[in-house]
Amino acid sequence: MKRKPEITDGNDFLKYLTKEKDISDQIINHSRSMISIVNRDYIYEKVNSTFCNAHQLVLDTILGKSLGDIWGHDTFQNVIKRNVDLCFSGKTVKYEALFDTPKSGKRHFEVVFRPLSVEPGKITHLLAETFDINDLKKSKQAVKEKEEELRKFETNLPIGFLRCDPKGKILNANKAFLGITECHDEKSINNVNLRSFYLQEQLFDIQIDQLKDCHSMNFGRVSLKNCSGKEIPCRISGFLAVNKSGAPTSIDFAVEDCSRELMLENRLLQAQKLETIGALAGGIAHDFNNILATISGYSEMLHDDLPKNSDLSDKVSKIQGAVKKAQSITNQILTFSRQIEQEKVLTNVSEVLKETIGFVRSSIPSNVELKSRIPKMKANVLADPTQLFRVFLNLMTNAIQAMEEHGGLLSVNISTVEREFVLHELNRAIVADEYVLLTFKDTGEGMDPSLMGRIFEPFFTTRDVGKGTGLGLSVIHGIITEMEGEILVSSKRKEGSVFNVYLPVSKNYSDLKAATVCRKKILFITGNKYESRILSLALESAGYELIYISDERNFVNIITDTKERPDLVIYMNDSRQIKPEDLVKIFSGLKILTPCVLITDSIEELSDEKLLNSGIIKQHLTKPVSLKEIRNAIQELIR
């Protein structure tokens, strides 16, 4: 500390006083605050240099001026006056305000008024200090905004953040963590140990030990349980903070719910598995078809060598029947592995669904109720209607079988959904702006998740051996995948299953146009059952002109009319108007050469030898007939 200078005479003392005053003036003038003394008439009596600078005025022009003169009369009346008056009542007043100064424009200031008394017992003046706090305020605001941003970031991210004490007791948890654990009361989890959220609590202890060694760790997937005890797969990482001496002070955890990710992963795995099985099964089917070709070829030759209607030729026919059955299985496998091309036409899904429902209704058990809502829809998809029929029929039959024992409700719905909706649902690439969504919901037996993952695998069946090949759902999967659609299943044991089928809506009309160019007339003799209607729908969509007949007379008229004469006759054995023997009679009687295709329910129905050996039938197909098969047959017969 500087020692006081030695004073020897009055002159020195005066000098000393002047010097001291100079110093204090210097201090006051160089303060960064505006300092002033104001009397009770609101007149400035003293101001420092900072004040003068801020107002860009010289000292003399300020002294004697009122507060209103300097700051503006409005500001004085509205802001300053009441604070000044308060100070004159004896209080130290502190306030913040926005002031306009000529030097720096509008800025935030903090003002302190302190009462001063020159005469004892009376407040005569006040000391005003005005600090520029604009920058401070700005940085405070910035900090606040940053904090807000951080808070938003933390609360909006679906990642749970936790701070725990070194033993794992939760000190602080964000909303996301509450959401993940479905604990809706923040207080209820404070002071709870995170350990109690672990499905395997010992695992938590191990992780804490690991953190003590490594401080920061990603633990990968860990199963937590929510407040109601349900398992939630989560991804967890932790960070252990230590003090200067190395003792742990707290542990931070980040917890991410990965159930959706896990579900998508599982679906992908399923899809890959099906793809692999498909390739494998397709290869086997190919080899099998080669073997069947050999068997079929030799048995045909053998059949030709043997006398007709002999015991031996009957046996050979049985071999041929077995070959056809085997072929139908290899065909199903090839459909599943998408190695059979589908003949696709623009198809109105709701029409096909309506027919299928009609077909199912006719044979539904009395304890099963079928509810459907099929609005008229314009949405078309590119599909083989006969294959779609197969898909819907199979899904409905499965649902009914699942309810056979205890009865229940099968609800079928159809709607169109937008791309945005599908985006979150489907695993495969989105190929259309709109999808048709078909829902088949039953209240039957339902399935365990382990079963659910395997239902599309070929030969996987829960039914007794011998009942069904276990190919139905595999074939459906193949057909839908080939259409660039997707089938998703959800199910609960004892509650029922829901199958959702998504099919991309097609806006492509070029196929339809191409088909209509070469219109051929087909005489369609059928019982007009739902199944036949599907086939006619398919053929009409494919561009053929179909002629239907109501009875035998009508048939004779059409087949002999040179104008109306059809290019081809398709005869389905469900026809009631014309019996097979009538057909033979009319064809041979009138010497009609129009090629005829016979469609029967199964290979066994070949027994109608009269019809088959009459030479009238040029092609014989068995149900289910795909559009491609029938089209190949037609193209073979009429060119």
Add this chain to the structure above:
Amino acid sequence: MPGILIVEDDKSIREMLKLSLLRNNYTVLEAENGKDAIVHFKPLLTDLVVTDLIMPEEDGLKVIIKLKEIKPSIKIIAISGGGKAGPASYLNLAKALGADAIYTKPFSINNLIVKIEELLDNEQHS
């Protein structure tokens, strides 16, 4: 008698086809893969080809293209048992490339013979 070339890697099918064709009085030539068929092709002796599609070395599609190139008047029937790898649009592709008829395995051998007669008949008439 018209000569028919069988191109098929599966020996049992090849022999079955051969027997059936011989029974119908055709002269039969054989090749066990596409490359063999193309390299040893005898245009003067061959009127019709029955070819499998998926085979080692050169496949059936190559056979169709090459043989039609060498002898445009040749008739070709493609047979296939569904794809071993990839989609089975091969048969349609075969047709697009010039196959006169296509059959999926297993097929009726009698139908095949009828088709062969028809194709060769047309040949004689035209």
